[in-house]
Amino acid sequence: MLKVKLLLRKNIEKVKAYQPGKPISEVKRDLGLRRVIKLASNENPLGPSPKAVSAILKALSQLHRYPESSCFYLKNRLAKRFGLEENNFIIGNGSDEIIVLVLRALLNPGEKVLIAYPTFLIYEIQANACGAKVIRVPLCRFRYDLKRMKEKITPEVKIVFIANPDNPTGTYVTDREVKEFMEDIPEKTLVFFDEAYYEFASGLPDYPRSLDFLGKKNIIVTRSFSKAYGLAGLRIGYGIGSPDLIGYLERIREPFNVNSLAQVGALNALEDKDFLKKTLKTTQEGKKYLYQEFEKLGLTYIPSATNFILVDIGRDSAEISGELLKKGVIVRAMNAWGLNNFIRVTIGTQKENEKFVKELKRIL
Amino acid sequence: MLKVKLLLRKNIEKVKAYQPGKPISEVKRDLGLRRVIKLASNENPLGPSPKAVSAILKALSQLHRYPESSCFYLKNRLAKRFGLEENNFIIGNGSDEIIVLVLRALLNPGEKVLIAYPTFLIYEIQANACGAKVIRVPLCRFRYDLKRMKEKITPEVKIVFIANPDNPTGTYVTDREVKEFMEDIPEKTLVFFDEAYYEFASGLPDYPRSLDFLGKKNIIVTRSFSKAYGLAGLRIGYGIGSPDLIGYLERIREPFNVNSLAQVGALNALEDKDFLKKTLKTTQEGKKYLYQEFEKLGLTYIPSATNFILVDIGRDSAEISGELLKKGVIVRAMNAWGLNNFIRVTIGTQKENEKFVKELKRIL
Numbered sequence: 001m002l003k004v005k006l007l008l009r010k011n012i013e014k015v016k017a018y019q020p021g022k023p024i025s026e027v028k029r030d031l032g033l034r035r036v037i038k039l040a041s042n043e044n045p046l047g048p049s050p051k052a053v054s055a056i057l058k059a060l061s062q063l064h065r066y067p068e069s070s071c072f073y074l075k076n077r078l079a080k081r082f083g084l085e086e087n088n089f090i091i092g093n094g095s096d097e098i099i100v101l102v103l104r105a106l107l108n109p110g111e112k113v114l115i116a117y118p119t120f121l122i123y124e125i126q127a128n129a130c131g132a133k134v135i136r137v138p139l140c141r142f143r144y145d146l147k148r149m150k151e152k153i154t155p156e157v158k159i160v161f162i163a164n165p166d167n168p169t170g171t172y173v174t175d176r177e178v179k180e181f182m183e184d185i186p187e188k189t190l191v192f193f194d195e196a197y198y199e200f201a202s203g204l205p206d207y208p209r210s211l212d213f214l215g216k217k218n219i220i221v222t223r224s225f226s227k228a229y230g231l232a233g234l235r236i237g238y239g240i241g242s243p244d245l246i247g248y249l250e251r252i253r254e255p256f257n258v259n260s261l262a263q264v265g266a267l268n269a270l271e272d273k274d275f276l277k278k279t280l281k282t283t284q285e286g287k288k289y290l291y292q293e294f295e296k297l298g299l300t301y302i303p304s305a306t307n308f309i310l311v312d313i314g315r316d317s318a319e320i321s322g323e324l325l326k327k328g329v330i331v332r333a334m335n336a337w338g339l340n341n342f343i344r345v346t347i348g349t350q351k352e353n354e355k356f357v358k359e360l361k362r363i364l
Numbered sequence: 365m366l367k368v369k370l371l372l373r374k375n376i377e378k379v380k381a382y383q384p385g386k387p388i389s390e391v392k393r394d395l396g397l398r399r400v401i402k403l404a405s406n407e408n409p410l411g412p413s414p415k416a417v418s419a420i421l422k423a424l425s426q427l428h429r430y431p432e433s434s435c436f437y438l439k440n441r442l443a444k445r446f447g448l449e450e451n452n453f454i455i456g457n458g459s460d461e462i463i464v465l466v467l468r469a470l471l472n473p474g475e476k477v478l479i480a481y482p483t484f485l486i487y488e489i490q491a492n493a494c495g496a497k498v499i500r501v502p503l504c505r506f507r508y509d510l511k512r513m514k515e516k517i518t519p520e521v522k523i524v525f526i527a528n529p530d531n532p533t534g535t536y537v538t539d540r541e542v543k544e545f546m547e548d549i550p551e552k553t554l555v556f557f558d559e560a561y562y563e564f565a566s567g568l569p570d571y572p573r574s575l576d577f578l579g580k581k582n583i584i585v586t587r588s589f590s591k592a593y594g595l596a597g598l599r600i601g602y603g604i605g606s607p608d609l610i611g612y613l614e615r616i617r618e619p620f621n622v623n624s625l626a627q628v629g630a631l632n633a634l635e636d637k638d639f640l641k642k643t644l645k646t647t648q649e650g651k652k653y654l655y656q657e658f659e660k661l662g663l664t665y666i667p668s669a670t671n672f673i674l675v676d677i678g679r680d681s682a683e684i685s686g687e688l689l690k691k692g693v694i695v696r697a698m699n700a701w702g703l704n705n706f707i708r709v710t711i712g713t714q715k716e717n718e719k720f721v722k723e724l725k726r727i728l
Contacts, residue, residue, distance in 0.1 A: 002582055004608035006552050009472050012612060018619040020433040034467040041430050048427035059421060063629070064403050064594035069384040073703035093457050093599075096618045104493065106374050109473060116614055119389065122619070129468065158371065190369050218366055230428035233624035235457075244368035248376060252493040254460045254486070260597035265427070339671075364509040 010109075015128045022330055039346040039356055040330040042167070042197075042308045044230035045286075046279055046349070051272035052231060059264045062231040067260040075361055076266050077236060081270070082211065087243040089248060091266075093257050095196055095237025096122055099161075100194060101241075102220060102251045103130045106158045114152055116144045118337035120194065123161045132158075142169045142302045142310070144179040153189055163194040164208070165201045168337055168344045170304030172201055182217055190267065192246075193221045196237070199228035199276065200283060201305040210336045211324040214306040215242060225262075227307060228279050240298040250276035276324075283307045286347035297329035299364060308346045310334070313364065317343045320363060327359040333342045367422065374473075379492045382485055385695055396690045403710040403720055404694040406531070406561075406672045408594035409650075410643055415636035416595060416629035423628045431624040434614075438631050442602060446531070446575065447632070454614060455630075457540040457621050459485055459560055459586040459601025463525075465613045466603075467494045468508055468586060469523045478524040482509045482701035484558065487525045496522075505523060506533045506666045506674070517553055528572070529565045532701055532708045533637040534668030536565055541578065542572040546581055552608075557585045560601070563592035563640065564647060565669040579606060589626075591671060592643055593633040600626035617662040647671045650711035657721045661728060670708045674698070681707045682728060691723040 021040035028036050032267070048154035071091035078088045092098040099122055102249040103113070109131040115123045127134050135157070144166060152206045153160065173181075177180040185191060201207050213219045220241040226232035232313060239249065287304065292298040294301045294311055301311040313320050321333040321343055345356060372516050385404035414495035433720045435455035443450045463486055472475070473495040481500035491498050498623040499521070508530060511596055515522065522656040529536040529556045537545075549555060557574040565571050577583045584605040590596035600622060603613070633639070652670065658665045660673055677684050698706040709720060 001382075002579070002606060002608070003551060004582070004606060004612070007470055007554055007609070008612060009468075009470055012469060012616070015612075015615045017615050018433075020430065020619050023432050025430070026432075038429070042427045043430065043728075046428070047425060051573065053424050057421075059597075060417050063417065063420075063597040064408045064410070065402070066384065066590070067599070068387050068390075071381075093623075094618065095622055096620065100618060103470075104544055105375075105376060106373055117411065123429060126616075154615065187367060190371055215366070218371055220370070221651060226430070232430045232620075233427040235431070235620060235623045242366060242368060243367070245371070248368070248372060251379045251381050252376070254490075255384050256458060256460065256596075259599045259626065261458075262623065262624060276583045306487060332537070341538060343425055345439075 009129055009131065015124060018125055019336055021332055023112065026329055030325060032153055032162055035356055036328040037348060037352045038330045039348050039352060040332045042227060042306070042346045043232050044227060044279055044323040045131070045352060046282060047064070048229060048230040049269035049275045051275065052229070052269040055264045055268040056261050059261055062260065063261070067256050067258060067263060069255045071258055071263055074263055077267055077270055082240070086241065087246060088240055090239045090246050090253070091258050092237050092239065094226060094235040095224045096183045097240070097257060098222045098237060098239040099109065100126050101253055102190070103127055103132065103161065103250055106190060106247050111158045112154070112156045114149060114157050116149065116166070116272065116294050118339065119161070120163045121336065131207040139169065143171045144173050146173055146177050149183055153186065155188060157189055157234070159184045159190050159192055161192045161194060165197045167197070167306070168334060169302050169310050170306045170308055171302060172204070172207060172305040174206040177207040178210070182213055185217055187218065189218060190218045193219060195221055197227055197306040198223050200280065200307050204305060211240060214240070217319065220245065225266045226359070227268060229266070230279070231262070231265050231269060234259070234262040234265050236266045236308040282349065283347050286350065286353050289353055290345070290347065297361065308344055310342055310344050314341055315340055323363045324359055328331065329356050329359050331356070368460050373495065375399055375495055379489060379538065382489055385696055385701055388694070391689060391694055395690060401719055402694045402711060403716060404713050405709045406670070406694045407596050407718060408591060408643055410639070412592060412594040412640045412648060413633035414635040415639065417592070418635040419628045419632035420625050422435060423503050423625055429619050429624070431622060433619050435622055435627055440608070440625055441631055441634055444606070445585050448604065449607065451610060452604055454603045454610050454617070455622050456601050456603065457557065458590060458599040459588045459603070461621060462491050462586045462601060462603040463487065465617055466523065467496065467556065469612050469616055471496045475522045477518045478513060478520070478521050480513065480530070482703065483525070483529045484531045485700065503533065504623060507535045508537050510537055510541050514545055517550065519550070519552060521553055523554050523556055525556045525558060529561045529669040531561070531670070532698060533666050533674050534670045534726040535666060535671055536568070536571060536669040538570040539572040540570070542574070546577055549581055551582065554582045554584060556695060557583060559585055560588040561591055561670040562587050564644065564671050566670060575604060584609065584710055589630045589633055592640055593630070595626070595629050595633060598626040598629050600625070600630045605684065623632065641658055650714065650717050652712065654709070654711065661725065674706055674708050678705055681705055681717045687727045690724055691721050695720070
């Protein structure tokens, strides 16, 4: 009998596996359902950006070629958009990969990572995978408690993750809160602004401009094409930081980390202003509708700056989400985050939202 | 001035960036050429598997959905093909990602990785990125010297990489050599068989059946869809190992590491037997042609078990490859591998091979 434990790195058993939302095809197959709607993974209900899809069609004949390693064209486009340079950007296999690259580039074993709790699960999983110690600071009224988090920064804390807006709560930290937090942040600590839901929140008057800290503080900002641009299946996101930091991340990434269709898709999605506009409108209208329906049902929800809503259903969420599943509606039960009575529902099309509300009403 | 060095992990400066082959579009643009052929990255000259492309076309409307996290369907198909179980497989963003996952799962800082030199560059780059020490054992007549490599295994050596066939030499180690090597391999050492070029070599009578060691020794075997199946642009490869080992790799991988089109493409490419047959035939015929032409030119080449040939051009390879580039032929100069008089040329279509030979003749 082979003992794989002998092979493994110290503390690797600590790493817990991530539990993803169920895919539509699996639910259809397992439950024998014909129509299933998925409001579980904060995907864009309008589909992928049509401009991205048209461009991808033209690129299919070249799939035998390796992708362009540096993602030059996308970096160039992003640099122009933000008034920065190409070397301020790194492109990842989803912004998930940027999280991992930063952890790998910065952490010596036993160093610390500071996170809120609950928040996006990948920070803790991947920090553990890098042998780091994770310090959790509880949310305060479902919001990041930046004051408490700042108090917890010691010389061993190498990275602070700030999901803004946050997942799974949908809340955000304000311009003022972030400015206060960034004052006197030690030079040995990187602040990681995960802005995967940026496009949904950036119109808010007090949403912080994290890029203003570039060159002044050690920060990295990540954004994604998975949500507002509807390209989750392709895996592409980006990080913005100082050329120095980005240069080190570039060295340790795999040379062909971003597939060629993702590069083409993202480049064209960025120009798809109509699609983005429609996405934001659908989200805004759906949010208003769902808020109203939750209020009618007497359910407490957390006002959201994103395309999803965290809602307290007052009963065991695994049970309720199981009931919804049987009716062909996939939502996320929040047990894994320690929020046992909460579900997280993605804002869908009006038709999807209505179906969800109808089934939720029946069950409650 | 911010000091990014304060942030970084120990020894990260040691990591060198990988230098990829130039993309066709870049060469066209830089040199103002209309027709450019790329024989630099061991890509499939016939294009992508047509069955893969048809299946991808049907999947484009669902790009807004996250990929299936576990790659269940592909694992299931592979398991049937090899007479193994789904949990013997991990799917990666190219087999490059499996290399990184294994390094991350096994290495404590300062532990060692044993490689041949020269060989596939990613082993050393990524081992350094994990803070490991790399021991290089020189090739003997352009072949892995497994006897010397075995002598170098100490208790600190956690991983031995065996690229079989090897890149950039195209040579392979035989069944007998591997069997001898695997005898009394310590339990604390994982043998990593990188079989990215498997399909080109597996017909050779003395090519080893690495999977025979599964369950008996600590091994992992990786294969790729980038070469014989023509899907380099999509990024997908797989690892085969014990369920125990695979389980730990699964824990530390990013949950959506393999994009959905890669999953669909690979699943269908596996069934594209005609395409694979045609690819192997084109490679075989092109190899014969190039061998003959090299002989006519009086050039020494290394007989290859892959879809590329390493050839000694007797002059500075950077200079010759630069001359070829001006004529619209991209090949790889072997300086980065310390083989200053060698180029590596991918076997192309007959037309591409002829163009390459014509231009090479003119230059020499």
